[in-house]
Amino acid sequence: RGKVISVANQKGGVGKTTTAINLSASLAVAEKKILVIDIDPQGNSSSGLSFQNSQPSVYDLLIGDAKLPETIVKDVVPYLDLIPATIDLVGAEVELLEMEDREYILKERIEKARSQYDYIFIDCPPTLGILTLNALTASDSVLIPVQCEYFALEGLGQLLKTIKLVKDRFNKNLSIEGVILTMYDARLKLSEQVAEEVRKYFEDKVFSTKIHRNVRVSEAPSHGKPVLMYDALSMGAKNYLELAQEFLGRNKKK
Amino acid sequence: RGKVISVANQKGGVGKTTTAINLSASLAVAEKKILVIDIDPQGNSSSGLSFQNSQPSVYDLLIGDAKLPETIVKDVVPYLDLIPATIDLVGAEVELLEMEDREYILKERIEKARSQYDYIFIDCPPTLGILTLNALTASDSVLIPVQCEYFALEGLGQLLKTIKLVKDRFNKNLSIEGVILTMYDARLKLSEQVAEEVRKYFEDKVFSTKIHRNVRVSEAPSHGKPVLMYDALSMGAKNYLELAQEFLGRNKKK
Numbered sequence A, B: 001r002g003k004v005i006s007v008a009n010q011k012g013g014v015g016k017t018t019t020a021i022n023l024s025a026s027l028a029v030a031e032k033k034i035l036v037i038d039i040d041p042q043g044n045s046s047s048g049l050s051f052q053n054s055q056p057s058v059y060d061l062l063i064g065d066a067k068l069p070e071t072i073v074k075d076v077v078p079y080l081d082l083i084p085a086t087i088d089l090v091g092a093e094v095e096l097l098e099m100e101d102r103e104y105i106l107k108e109r110i111e112k113a114r115s116q117y118d119y120i121f122i123d124c125p126p127t128l129g130i131l132t133l134n135a136l137t138a139s140d141s142v143l144i145p146v147q148c149e150y151f152a153l154e155g156l157g158q159l160l161k162t163i164k165l166v167k168d169r170f171n172k173n174l175s176i177e178g179v180i181l182t183m184y185d186a187r188l189k190l191s192e193q194v195a196e197e198v199r200k201y202f203e204d205k206v207f208s209t210k211i212h213r214n215v216r217v218s219e220a221p222s223h224g225k226p227v228l229m230y231d232a233l234s235m236g237a238k239n240y241l242e243l244a245q246e247f248l249g250r251n252k253k254k
């Protein structure tokens, strides 16, 4: 039975999509069967994995009447499948709010996918609205990317409160998978100051692998590829491979 | 009569808050009377201007029964006032959706403020939900920060559609104030490639002043100050002063 993991943080631009794409691709290279579900109306995970809008999407799964297999794009990268987001997801928030058991919709829809994958990652939008609540309710754990910048520290309290709320009301199994430091720049004092604060706050939940700021990481999406397939020798590719190893190490023990 | 301007872009982390704070501070230094309204539940504009949670906030203005003057923090910087956001704004989206004329609430609440300020800037969250709709409905124009990164290009179509929707249905005066290129790094090909795309798309709406990536800009919020007050000689402070001059130039003609 595969593990479902939300990649979430309501602070914008902290590396949620970049982590969903690149951690997944690194695990796929290790021949783990991976599914990425993009529930962000911006659809960055989808385009970052070369999705060209041509089939049923996560909107059709949640609100329309598409069956799960119709929404899955197979092998965007070997061993890596995608349920893409399209622009019609923009209206989904209001529609979901009016549905019965609105927090459980994604959980029900993807239940059958669990047995087909080792890991399922859900790329969340930068809000704590009904889409993110659906992801957290459907998940076993939450991966929290934290950018090494001051504002990124501010929202962590609110995120933890929301995780606790979901755990108490919708999903008692929800735990924290871990915290990933992103866009770390070894030349800046600020990066290390933020990293220290995050370690104080989250202790051993923080992955020891840091993702350094690396231009190849931000270039890769314009080629529709994970950084590993765009430039395997880059710092970014190495960091995400290292993260994948550490992630597997943490999940083997259980 | 003051001009109301939303700082909006649903892409996360593109410099909305940084622009709201630093453009406002630069205009205040030019002795323009400025009000910043923070409607992002993260409250980054509020903390970036040293707000310590102690009085009625934008939540109380929108949903509670606070009067406008009770919610305004005077002179966080000389000539610069703030209506802060606090954590209770997190629940506001759902509450607003159930109110009568829900898109017009902010517009009504701030109408009296127009005569007291030259410019009112509204810092929006990274979504196109009801809070951003309220800001766009209350505004004369929209300032769009665009980070010089690939993903930042993707959401622009969606943002323009939403602006047009608001213009057609809720606020026929809404126009585009301009597009600001942020976190530009002259050493990266990617920055110039994105800048060229943005200029092709928005033409003369793009401010010629580019905001360069500059660590002093990201350090300033941890001191609760705009970059101009934190390090007046930094590249970031110069860029925002230049932007303020260009902004005033565009607004003088009218």
Ligand SMILES: Nc1ncnc2c1ncn2[C@@H]1O[C@H](COP(=O)(O)OP(=O)(O)OP(=O)(O)O)[C@@H](O)[C@H]1O
Pocket: A011, A012, A013, A014, A015, A016, A017, A018, A019, A040, A044, A124, A125, A126, A182, A183, A184, A211, A212, A213, A214, A215, A217, A218, A219, A221, A236, B010, B011, B012, B013, B126, B149, B150, B151, B152
């Ligand atoms: N390690 C890195 N080095 C350089 N650039 C990076 C790195 N990680 C992410 N980026 C870039 O930073 C920007 C923000 O990252 P990303 O879009 O993944 O964040 P996000 O949290 O998914 O944003 P949103 O809140 O809008 O969903 C992107 O342009 C991305 O390419």
Ligand SMILES: Nc1ncnc2c1ncn2[C@@H]1O[C@H](COP(=O)(O)OP(=O)(O)OP(=O)(O)O)[C@@H](O)[C@H]1O
Pocket: A010, A011, A012, A013, A126, A149, A150, A151, A152, B011, B012, B013, B014, B015, B016, B017, B018, B019, B040, B044, B124, B125, B126, B182, B183, B184, B211, B212, B213, B214, B215, B217, B218, B219, B221, B236
């Ligand atoms: N010119 C710049 N140079 C360096 N860092 C910058 C610059 N502009 C913004 N930043 C940093 O980038 C991060 C994102 O900026 P900011 O928080 O202003 O974006 P935002 O669009 O308001 O994000 P959100 O979508 O979460 O509201 C912040 O940590 C900020 O300090």
Ligand SMILES: [Mg+2]
Pocket: A016, A017, A018, A040, A044, A124, A125
């Ligand atoms: Mg994203």
Ligand SMILES: [Mg+2]
Pocket: B016, B017, B018, B040, B044, B124, B125
């Ligand atoms: Mg912001």
